[in-house]
Amino acid sequence: MSGRLRDFLLARVATRVLRRLPDVEPAERPGEPGVPPPNIERELPSSAGAERAVLAALALATLAAAAFIVLYVAFPDTQLLGLSLGLSLVAFAVALVVAGKRVVPQETAVEEREDFGDAQRQEEVRAIVRRGGDGISRRRMLIGAAGAAGATIGAAALVPAASLGPRVGDRLRQSPWRPGRRVVDADGTPLTVGDIEIGGFRTGFPEGAKRDELGSPVIVVRLEEDEIELPEAQRAGMPSGVIAFSKICPHAGCAVSIYRHPLYEPTEPRPALVCPCHFSTFDVRRGGELLFGPAGRPLPRLPLSIGSEGELIADGEYTENYGPSWSGVRQERGET
């Protein structure tokens, strides 16, 4: 037993010594045309410790990968799956890197770069291109005609892209709100004046219309009537201090879902509707005028009236185009 062990150790030492002998680079044939043979420095770093480390890392990679398979079948927990697979890959990476740096021959090569931009070859290319036009009398005209044909074919190929969507026309201006349409909540129940508390807000939709389009949702708030800071002419459509705004920010289309309402006097900052995306802040007392932020225009308002049972009813269409701005949105300036 001990004899076999000794033989084994001797053999290992022998192979090790042999392996450390510098060997000749067989593949690099000298005298290949144009390219000088690369100058390579070589070192054989392998040691028993490094090889053991690689073996250990490979064993760990195998075990962890096997664990992943077992876990997948028996207990597919996300954390354990990630841990086992990730660990396996990292262990394999460690094996490769240690092998690359501590086991295989370490070489540093110096290689000359090839020349770029040989003037003679460039001239040859030009000459070949030029000679392709030999004997042609109306060269310019032919090139011009080919260019025109190519450009037109290109344009013809692009034109069908216009079929990818509908024309704009009035599509972006049409909302489902019509005079007389009731305001309902998410469950379809009509909202009444009593539902809207001072300091709170409700989200409303046009009764019987689609809710998931930008023209639909409105945010309904209520102020004391003497809080409203608008000239008499613009106070229409705010019965009992109940005001409805489009819930879609005219800046970038997010839902204006924050109502900043101070709970005590003095009321600074002023009650305002805020968009959480880019902080466009709209003054509730002044009919949705911008207080702060990037929006280029006020929050559109939906005029309301109150029905016989206190339910809120649209009394017209939005005061401005709803939704994010585009070229062509009409702005009402200088009235507030």
Added chain:
Amino acid sequence: MIGDPVRFVDERLNTASLVRKALRYVFPDHWSFMLGEIALYAFLVLVGTGIFLAFNYVPSDAETVYRGTYEPLRGTPMSEAYKSVVDLSLDVPAGLLIRQTHHWAANVFIAAIVLHLVRILFTGAFRKPREINYWIGLTMLAVAILEGFLGYSLIDDLLSGMGLAIAYSVALATPVIGADVALLIWGGEYPGATVFWDRIFTVHILILPLLLAGLISLHMLILTKQHHTQFPGPKRTERNVVGTPLWPGYALRSLGLLFATAGVLFLLGGLVQINPVWLWGPYEPYLSTNAAQPDWYLGWLIGGLRIMPPLEPVIGDYTLVGNAFFMGALFPLVAFGVLYLWPLIDRRWSGAGERHELLDRPRDNPRRSAALVAFLTWVAIPFVAGATDRVFYRLGVPYDLQIWAFRVLFVVGPFLAWLVARRIFEDLHDRDAHPLRGWTGRVVQRNARGGFETLGAYDGRTRGEGGAERDEATVAADVPAER
């Protein structure tokens, strides 16, 4: 059967000389050269995990009602798309692991590209003869950002829906043609255009990945034709390349990096939660959430949209440009425009269109480096402004105050950064000290009579690989002992 694979292949394809050349291909070594490799390997992980995800995803906004295992969402109307992602995350074995790994890989992919780009810029690796490959790389960054955005938009949860609403608004806001272009891209209004889901699915899983794969191939083909650049050092010249041949050393190390990248991504995917979509709920246009954040590589745009003053040019009562256009589209266009033009600007500054194979250290060209710092500051300030909602939400600093600070910084910051950076790079250039590797000079001691005695040269690792070629006179300059 096939006893000798080398012979088998060579007798059929005559590739032995090509393979031989490839195996001896020389890679110069520097840690920063691995950034591009990490991007490449993250892309491989993205493709692998992406195939799995594509087979589990339903690109449809058809409305359905959730009846799956996640109690809080039961009975909620939602799109088939969102339902398929919730099911994949919560009910498909390893589904969440692969989805999260894919998401992490996308973040790492773009981060690696950006760091790679910064390395290329500061070391002048974009100079002749590498301008074309630089432009290809830059294009990949733009494509990758779009690809990432489409990826998380596919989910149709509340967060991604808000992101799409903003993207739609930016398209709408484009002068004159905006509304038409937006309706062409979306196939109608957003939300509502059903055809849009098939479109972004096709673009995300086919068109852009193919484009990226093609650009990556081209990038690497040109790279192998030109070889890597290298930092100055012993034996290294403008006419040679010094480094480790592909086989065996570099191949093993690079494969190691591949598996390390994949391993770290799977560890992240398994252990660090990212985008728990079942918590956000389905997108409805009338809902939004506070303190929501996009993926990091869109932070500069959301911050830019926030710091823009409420400017919306109007002719009569006709709006010309929507506000969202300025920082949502114009800003990134200008930023990428500057980056595309950079090799030409730099060439104008540095003169002489020579071939450059040796890299600059950032200090070697203080003007370029300072200009780059100014440019990156200009991009970074809106990026930081993208976190204003988190600061407001966590620390209670009013958002309007923060926004005003960022508006001022956006204008002033790049100039300040330029001034400071120029001083620092010029100082480093003159003294050749490395801020991370200690200082150079001699150690002196004051003696009893008040004079100074030199104890000897400071033997810390003071100089980088370029040291041998630097001006010895500046290196030997005395530096006060207390530094």
